[in-house]
Amino acid sequence: MLSAETKNKYELVIGLEVHAQLLTKSKMYTSDSTEFGNLPNTHISVITLGHPGTLPKVNRKAVEFAIKMGLACNSEITRNNIFARKNYFYPDLPKGYQITQDKNPICVGGEVPITLPDGSKRSIALTRIHMEEDAGKSIHLAGEVDTLVDFNRAGVPLIEIVSEPDMRSSEEAYAYLAEIKKLVRYLDICDGNMEEGSLRCDANVSVMLKGSKEYGKKVEVKNMNSFRNVSRAIEHEFERQVIMAEAGKEIISETRTFDAATGTTASMRSKEDLNDYRYFPEPDLSPVIVSEEWLESIRSSMPPLPRELFHKFVHEYGLPDYDAGVLTDSKEIALYFEELCSHVKNFKAASNWMMGPVKSYLNELTLHIEDFPVSAISLAELIAIIDEGKVSFTVASQKIYPEMLKDNSKTPLQIAQELNLIQQSDEGSLKPIVESVLSENKAKVEEYRSGKKGLMGMFMGQVMKKSQGKADPKVATKILTELLEN
Numbered sequence: 001m002l003s004a005e006t007k008n009k010y011e012l013v014i015g016l017e018v019h020a021q022l023l024t025k026s027k028m029y030t031s032d033s034t035e036f037g038n039l040p041n042t043h044i045s046v047i048t049l050g051h052p053g054t055l056p057k058v059n060r061k062a063v064e065f066a067i068k069m070g071l072a073c074n075s076e077i078t079r080n081n082i083f084a085r086k087n088y089f090y091p092d093l094p095k096g097y098q099i100t101q102d103k104n105p106i107c108v109g110g111e112v113p114i115t116l117p118d119g120s121k122r123s124i125a126l127t128r129i130h131m132e133e134d135a136g137k138s139i140h141l142a143g144e145v146d147t148l149v150d151f152n153r154a155g156v157p158l159i160e161i162v163s164e165p166d167m168r169s170s171e172e173a174y175a176y177l178a179e180i181k182k183l184v185r186y187l188d189i190c191d192g193n194m195e196e197g198s199l200r201c202d203a204n205v206s207v208m209l210k211g212s213k214e215y216g217k218k219v220e221v222k223n224m225n226s227f228r229n230v231s232r233a234i235e236h237e238f239e240r241q242v243i244m245a246e247a248g249k250e251i252i253s254e255t256r257t258f259d260a261a262t263g264t265t266a267s268m269r270s271k272e273d274l275n276d277y278r279y280f281p282e283p284d285l286s287p288v289i290v291s292e293e294w295l296e297s298i299r300s301s302m303p304p305l306p307r308e309l310f311h312k313f314v315h316e317y318g319l320p321d322y323d324a325g326v327l328t329d330s331k332e333i334a335l336y337f338e339e340l341c342s343h344v345k346n347f348k349a350a351s352n353w354m355m356g357p358v359k360s361y362l363n364e365l366t367l368h369i370e371d372f373p374v375s376a377i378s379l380a381e382l383i384a385i386i387d388e389g390k391v392s393f394t395v396a397s398q399k400i401y402p403e404m405l406k407d408n409s410k411t412p413l414q415i416a417q418e419l420n421l422i423q424q425s426d427e428g429s430l431k432p433i434v435e436s437v438l439s440e441n442k443a444k445v446e447e448y449r450s451g452k453k454g455l456m457g458m459f460m461g462q463v464m465k466k467s468q469g470k471a472d473p474k475v476a477t478k479i480l481t482e483l484l485e486n
């Protein structure tokens with residue numbers, strides 16, 4: 001085991017390559033369907049298979065999706081997009097090359113803002129985002145010597161988001177991935193599912209002595225299928241590389257694979273015998289020119305981004321950072337909350353309802369907000385009748401809200417009236433209740449009058465009980481005080 005002191009001598013350096021599968025209906029260069037889960041090799045036109053004489057054509061939607069991601073990350077958008085052939089042989093690559101972008105990716109530079117668990121914020125710089133196509137899928141069945149290939153995935157549009165070697169801890173890498181996932185989901189360009197492989201991450205990891213100006217040699221780790229496994233792979237690589245460095249051994253540039261069962265990495269291939277991809281401009285595709293009008297129309301169709309909503313929730317609605325963070329975690333929650341806020345005055349109450357009763361209902365039934373039975377307007381009305389003093393929060397959350405969840409055809413006020421839950425705030429009807437409480441507790445009244453002011457809570461409790469929880473606490477306190485001080 002490495003001592004904390006030894007580890008502390010080294011700086012961890014991480015750069016991530018993230019592949020996101022785009023949610024287009026058809027493939028990157030053909031009209032073949034991208035639908036997942038069909039019989040193997042059923043969406044494989046001659047173009048996907050790269051038969052001689054066929055011509056690919058660029059999917060306009062995929063280009064738009066890539067541009068959206070670039071705009072969301074403040075990247076510069078390349079206007080003249082040339083595609084490149086990356087030549088290599090692999091059984092799941094039917095053409096023998098991948099059509100990708102090399103020298104001029106569609107998005108250059110940019111940044112991804114991240115928030116760490118302790119609440120601190122920083123930005124991770126991007127190198128580039130480029131468009132490319134996915135490969136097919138190799139399937140190895142137990143006991144079989146042959147490899148099966150399914151080409152349905154071959155040609156599915158991807159973007160590759162390449163970060164600068166800008167992260168310094170596995171927590172930062174985790175937060176970065178979480179932000180990428182949030183962004184692609186807000187933009188509706190990728191479902192962001194790492195377990196199913198629609199979001200994939202290669203982690204490039206190196207170590208250097210603290211204070212050093214030169215990065216160490218990087219190792220690229222593949223095959224992590226969850227955020228947590230990316231963290232584990234990075235932690236393991238850090239230890240492994242520090243042990244090597246301490247022993248005076250040279251770290252070699254290589255590609256390693258992560259084994260989730262053991263939490264370790266193992267060498268796959270060295271970068272020394274680096275593939276010579278013989279990149280050259282794709283001769284079968286003409287350049288894709290992004291005109292000013294096209295860019296503008298994409299820009300104007302951009303949905304609100306999580307950081308914009310966060311800013312709005314904090315600065316316009318006056319919510320704490322914590323609330324704004326939770327409420328912008330998913331686009332659907334944020335949009336529901338936005339609608340709620342367009343109907344309420346009390347934003348903090350709205351936030352408390354979202355983070356409390358609404359979230360616990362969703363969690364309990366593992367539902368998404370889209371399946372939440374109470375409309376934003378109804379919830380807003382519930383919040384309003386609490387604020388107006390018609391019902392107490394307790395009655396609202398314990399009696400009315402459960403009814404709303406069961407039957408959303410009635411308004412909260414109707415439910416309150418039908419169940420006779422409207423708070424009594426009229427002095428005339430509350431006074432007799434207070435009087436009877438006092439006359440039933442003569443001894444306590446004497447104690448109160450001789451200085452035991454703490455008994456107020458007891459009287460209040462009795463009034464609430466007698467009124468079946470419907471007494472308006474403000475009015476009840478006022479009457480109690482008047483009668484007791486007399």
Ligand SMILES: Nc1ncnc2c1ncn2[C@@H]1O[C@H](COP(=O)(O)OP(=O)(O)OP(=O)(O)O)[C@@H](O)[C@H]1O
Nearest residue numbers: 013014015016017163164165204205206215216218
């Ligand atoms: N010394 C380093 N330590 C950690 N990460 C590094 C280091 N140098 C580069 N990186 C990161 O490695 C990644 C390189 O990705 P890029 O796609 O440019 O090249 P590649 O991995 O060699 O190619 P391929 O796409 O074929 O895997 C970037 O995310 C970059 O930030």
Ligand SMILES: [Mg+2]
Nearest residue numbers: 017160162202
């Ligand atoms: Mg790469």
Ligand SMILES: [Mg+2]
Nearest residue numbers: 017202204220
């Ligand atoms: Mg790489």
